[in-house]
Amino acid sequence: MIITSIKYQKAKIDKGYTDHLLEVNLSDRTMVVKEIPKTTREMFVGGRGYCLKLVYDGTTAATRYDSPENVLAFAGGPFCGESSFAGTGKFIIGSISPLTGTFCDSNVGGYFFPLVKNAGFDAITVTGKSESDVIIFIDDEQGIISLKEAPKTDSALFEAENLVEAWRGESKPHSIAFVNAGIGSKNTFFGCVNSVYYDPKRRRCRAKQAGRGGMGTIMRDKGLWGIVVKSNLSDRQGNQPVDKQRVRSVGTNLRQVIRDFDPNQLRLAKQGTTSLLDMMNNHDILPVNNYKFGRDERQKKVSGKIFEEKIFDQKYPDGCFAGCTLACTKGCEGHTLTTGPFGGRTVPVDGPEYETAAAITNLGIFDIGAIMEYAWYCDEYALDTISTGVVLAFLIEAYQEGYLTKDDTDGLELKWDDQNTAFDLLHMMATGKGVFTREVGRGIRHMKGWVSERAAARNGHDKEKIMRELELFGMETKGLEFSMYITKESLAQQGGYGFALKGPQHDESWLIALDQIKNEMPSFAEKAAALKWFPLFRTWFNIAGLCKLPWIDVRHPDAAQTTEPAKNLPTVDCYLELVNSTMGTEKTLDDLLAESERCYLLHKLINLRQGYGTRAHDRIPLRAMAPVFVDEFASRREYYLNDLKKNTDIKINGQDDAELLEILQNHRRRQYEILTDAVYTEKGFDAQGIPLDETLQRLGFNEPEYHEIVNQARLKLNQG
Numbered sequence: 001m002i003i004t005s006i007k008y009q010k011a012k013i014d015k016g017y018t019d020h021l022l023e024v025n026l027s028d029r030t031m032v033v034k035e036i037p038k039t040t041r042e043m044f045v046g047g048r049g050y051c052l053k054l055v056y057d058g059t060t061a062a063t064r065y066d067s068p069e070n071v072l073a074f075a076g077g078p079f080c081g082e083s084s085f086a087g088t089g090k091f092i093i094g095s096i097s098p099l100t101g102t103f104c105d106s107n108v109g110g111y112f113f114p115l116v117k118n119a120g121f122d123a124i125t126v127t128g129k130s131e132s133d134v135i136i137f138i139d140d141e142q143g144i145i146s147l148k149e150a151p152k153t154d155s156a157l158f159e160a161e162n163l164v165e166a167w168r169g170e171s172k173p174h175s176i177a178f179v180n181a182g183i184g185s186k187n188t189f190f191g192c193v194n195s196v197y198y199d200p201k202r203r204r205c206r207a208k209q210a211g212r213g214g215m216g217t218i219m220r221d222k223g224l225w226g227i228v229v230k231s232n233l234s235d236r237q238g239n240q241p242v243d244k245q246r247v248r249s250v251g252t253n254l255r256q257v258i259r260d261f262d263p264n265q266l267r268l269a270k271q272g273t274t275s276l277l278d279m280m281n282n283h284d285i286l287p288v289n290n291y292k293f294g295r296d297e298r299q300k301k302v303s304g305k306i307f308e309e310k311i312f313d314q315k316y317p318d319g320c321f322a323g324c325t326l327a328c329t330k331g332c333e334g335h336t337l338t339t340g341p342f343g344g345r346t347v348p349v350d351g352p353e354y355e356t357a358a359a360i361t362n363l364g365i366f367d368i369g370a371i372m373e374y375a376w377y378c379d380e381y382a383l384d385t386i387s388t389g390v391v392l393a394f395l396i397e398a399y400q401e402g403y404l405t406k407d408d409t410d411g412l413e414l415k416w417d418d419q420n421t422a423f424d425l426l427h428m429m430a431t432g433k434g435v436f437t438r439e440v441g442r443g444i445r446h447m448k449g450w451v452s453e454r455a456a457a458r459n460g461h462d463k464e465k466i467m468r469e470l471e472l473f474g475m476e477t478k479g480l481e482f483s484m485y486i487t488k489e490s491l492a493q494q495g496g497y498g499f500a501l502k503g504p505q506h507d508e509s510w511l512i513a514l515d516q517i518k519n520e521m522p523s524f525a526e527k528a529a530a531l532k533w534f535p536l537f538r539t540w541f542n543i544a545g546l547c548k549l550p551w552i553d554v555r556h557p558d559a560a561q562t563t564e565p566a567k568n569l570p571t572v573d574c575y576l577e578l579v580n581s582t583m584g585t586e587k588t589l590d591d592l593l594a595e596s597e598r599c600y601l602l603h604k605l606i607n608l609r610q611g612y613g614t615r616a617h618d619r620i621p622l623r624a625m626a627p628v629f630v631d632e633f634a635s636r637r638e639y640y641l642n643d644l645k646k647n648t649d650i651k652i653n654g655q656d657d658a659e660l661l662e663i664l665q666n667h668r669r670r671q672y673e674i675l676t677d678a679v680y681t682e683k684g685f686d687a688q689g690i691p692l693d694e695t696l697q698r699l700g701f702n703e704p705e706y707h708e709i710v711n712q713a714r715l716k717l718n719q720g
Contacts (some may be wrong), residue, residue: 004146018121048098057071092107193210201317204348257557266553273301273353275354287358291486349375363396391432481503482497628662
């Protein structure tokens with residue numbers, strides 16, 4: 001049933017932009033089409049930049065995730081939807097996060113935003129709250145935007161094909177795409193958003209996920225079941241670049257590099273990102289038992305090769321949007337569920353991605369069936385597979401270390417390699433059943449406080465002391481759970497997680513392979529410099545509407561002849577060609593980095609405004625830097641002894657393992673603090689991580705309001 005609707009005149013795409021925004025207020029049920037100011041486009045480009053600007057403008061220091069004024073922003077970039085180039089289905093969802101209390105965003109692929117852009121919009125914002133669940137329906141073919149009653153279902157995916165069939169009318173099913181969030185998003189702080197589209201080759205709906213930061217939680221808190229877009233992509237003429245032939249030519253070149261070299265590198269077209277399971281395990285980077293260990297002989301049971309040969313259906317060329325030969329969106333057409341409300345049904349499973357699989361190994365479970373079950377249910381419930389898995393792993397370790405008992409866990413015994421209990425927790429948490437699991441759904445930052453209170457009340461110990469102990473292995477920073485890489489032996493990745501403005505998520509800074517596996521930044525100075533350059537260039541992809549994988553995960557053969565192979569500059573040149581042939585500009589790499597740095601700085605300013613963003617919030621748990629417990633140290637004793645001998649002047653002279661562990665921990669902590677100083681200097685921050693006045697001026701942040709945020713942050717620190 002239609003609640004209200006408006007007619008609109010579709011804006012045409014020109015040089016990658018429509019320059020129009022759809023604003024929806026669910027409280028007063030208004031929908032308004034606005035032009036995006038030229039100054040916003042010049043300053044913040046698109047995608048993540050637009051989300052940052054829209055959230056910054058619409059919120060204040062007092063805004064929380066569930067405040068009616070909180071802005072939930074969706075934006076593609078200028079290259080989102082360009083089918084002549086690889087990896088262009090990406091878009092960004094950003095808001096004030098329930099986990100972090102400040103701006104967080106998540107990128108996702110699929111057909112949703114290419115269709116939104118084709119329908120005339122570079123961005124969508126949703127504010128307010130609806131008393132009943134609704135959907136926003138953008139019908140490009142009719143020129144109508146409607147607010148409708150939501151479907152009477154808490155399913156995010158199970159009824160997807162039926163919904164597409166009901167909504168499409170006379171259009172082809174691939175002319176419909178939508179984003180939505182399921183029941184798990186109602187009951188946790190780490191609900192994800194599903195980007196759902198119809199795959200005509202597989203003849204079913206597929207879904208990609210914007211997982212991080214609780215964007216699905218915000219959707220459901222607002223009473224927004226989903227946003228639907230209906231637009232005929234077959235009629236589109238792409239992004240209307242200045243030079244279509246140049247765009248096609250550079251797109252052909254990049255696709256050929258992918259075809260030629262991915263098969264002998266990560267094999268993403270065959271294994272998806274599950275290929276990383278083997279690589280990470282071989283280099284002690286695969287998380288096992290809450291990041292305690294980085295390698296396990298059982299990993300051979302969940303090898304990427306098994307996924308390639310036995311799990312993924314290879315009949316279909318997979319890609320989350322047209323034109324991408326990387327084709328890493330893998331899928332299984334038949335997994336029979338064994339747990340939960342849909343037990344006994346056979347379902348298709350999209351992915352799983354490496355992060356989802358590693359969330360299961362982090363529970364000490366090495367079983368492909370469990371990985372598939374977990375992937376499907378997290379998608380159906382709309383739960384971030386990363387945060388869900390890390391929270392469960394933390395709780396198991398807290399139980400094993402004696403901080404939790406059955407009285408705390410509603411009678412559940414928590415232990416490693418226990419599929420039954422892991423899935424019981426998952427289903428209870430997603431559906432909001434049980435006192436304990438309702439607490440669990442609020443994330444590790446909350447659970448550390450909850451566990452310390454329970455433990456202190458039970459044994460009479462000091463609550464603050466228990467809290468400090470839990471912080472050693474509670475794998476979160478800034479309120480966001482760590483993504484799935486062991487960082488103990490990679491100082492660069494420790495910084496990549498600690499300094500990431502949204503929290504420890506690899507999309508902003510993934511240096512672990514370049515640092516620990518390929519050793520392409522061996523010196524301290526190289527690591528510090530990389531922690532400025534790589535986050536900026538990776539962030540550029542998120543403002544441009546592009547996937548990073550064709551750049552970072554397929555090494556161009558000519559990169560070896562450059563002075564910095566890790567940057568893969570021959571492929572970077574492809575992106576510069578895309579930019580300039582689309583927009584008719586002559587931008588350089590420095591121009592792209594400057595665009596990204598402006599967006600990076602705005603995110604830093606939002607963090608400071610919300611009461612975060614200083615050095616204290618860039619610190620990471622001890623386990624991200626070093627072993628926490630003696631058995632953890634003993635598992636790689638010779639490695640750690642060699643590390644101390646090689647990198648310190650400490651004399652190894654008969655100390656026991658506990659003493660050696662303390663020495664190692666103190667050394668690693670010092671190294672991280674030294675790195676922090678160096679990276680802040682690179683970024684133009686002071687010693688507390690606050691931008692210098694000259695940094696604001698250099699990047700064009702001259703308005704008094706920006707300087708006031710910085711001044712207030714400094715004043716707060718000075719006052720203690």
